[in-house]
Amino acid sequence: MKGTDNVAIAYFGDGATSEGDFHEGLNFAGVFQTPVVLFNQNNGYAISVPFEKQTNSKTIAQKAIAYDIPSVRIDGNDCFAVYFATKQAVETARKGEGPTLIEAVTWRTGAHTTADDPTKYRPDHLGADKIDPLDRLERFMKKHDYWDAEKIADMEEQRETEVEQAVKEMESYTEANVADMFDHVFNAVPSHLAQQKSAYMEDLKEES
The missing domain is CATH 1.20.5 (Single alpha-helices involved in coiled-coils or other helix-helix interfaces)
Incomplete structure (x- = not known):
């Protein structure tokens, strides 16, 4: 749009494709033919929600059809497939030929976060062949x-x-001051946050 050869790449998981932002982004990219690569890392789970509970589509790549955007589905565990698909998409965008949606099918070997326990929603043997x-x-x-x-x-x-x-x-x-997470959120600390801060600081005193 600015006439430069810059290209942007947006990385997102399969869960993000259930959000309205995903569809709005594809529509915008398609309408304005933006120099962007939309790179989806599909590991089969949106934290704990399996892919088949997120969409009735067989793939994420096919969602690009509605926006008349080219797409490709690749093995996300193949370094060469990822490299060459991304390289081609970047070259396409750089030539002014618009966006590309890449669906890289992969597997999350561990937990989504430190607070996540994947054994609660998927059997241990799943992914053993990955x-x-x-x-x-x-x-x-x-x-x-x-x-x-x-x-x-x-x-x-x-x-x-x-x-x-x-x-x-x-x-x-220097060790961080835990009070900062309460004091620097709002210009004027609201009463409920002040109460939380007071209670938390008291808990810290008791623990020490």
Whole structure:
């Protein structure tokens, strides 16, 4: 729209496609032929809601048909499929030919959040046949003699060093004041929030 070659990529899960924003976004992108790639990571669950309870559509990719937007459905655990589908979509957008919807079918191996327990809504054996994308890539590279064990070891050592440095930097920060989460939400703290703050601070005193 501005005449630049910039391209935006929006990443979202399958649960987001049940929101009105998803459809409004596709409609806007289709009408104005925006240079955007709409990348859906479909892991089959919107937290605990399975895909078949979210939509009657067989795929998310087919939802693009209503907005006359090209779409593709790929194996989201295949690094090459993800790379080339995204590359093609970016090139299409950069040429001024509009948006593309990518549905990458994948699997969430763990919990949605630290407060989530996936065993409550899906059997443990589900996903056992899914192979981690990095493991698949490693197998491919070893099979075709692209794997450089020495280089990988150096990269892992560098990664560990960077993580350790980041942790040390974080730990050097001044300890946060828990009262800030109450004091800096509103210009004037409402009475109910002031009550919550008072009760919470009292609880902290008792725990200490």
